[in-house]
Amino acid sequence: MEDYSEVRVQLTRRFADFFEYDFITPGQGSWSYARALEDLYEPVEGDAKSYRIKTRRLMVAEHHLRKYDEPLLLQLLQKPLECLPAFEDALQNFVKSGVDQTLQRLLEDSGSENLTIGLKGDFGRSEVSPRQLTSSLLNQLVCVFGIVTKCSLVRPKLVTSVHYSEASKQPAPRVLGLCSCNYLGG
Structure with missing residues (x-):
């Protein structure tokens, strides 16, 4: 069995390559996650040269992961405790590489350089309602959808x-x- 740190390093490299991948959309040109980093901050009202961090979560579309490397997406859905830390490490390294100088400066000024990953999209069998949420889905990444009609404090x-x-x-x-x-x- 491979050492956990070796697996994490390999996964970090695969996710780092994902961030550098250019997605080509017919009629719209190419797009990459370097452009998505601009959504994490916004200009301060009244001062066009100052920015503030809007959110620390980069939303990654499931279909982008599927298009880039479907086995990597399946591994992320089946083993999120192994993959998500590597994914977030790759994001930290991607930002530190200087791809977005403004975001890098804002994170350094705030004192906390932590960014997180959020996933959105169609998760197929991993998309369940609260009633379908069973123990067979333990340790898997799932998307729970539904309307809360009653909630009590336990x-x-x-x-x-x-x-x-x-x-x-x-x-x-x-x-x-x-x-x-x-x-x-x-």
């Missing part, structure tokens, strides 16, 4: 309290109450 409740008896040197569980959550306190 507070963890103590289910079992375990007390240690010095005399018998045995733990003695005491059931305090039943609840629908799986929180165990001690």
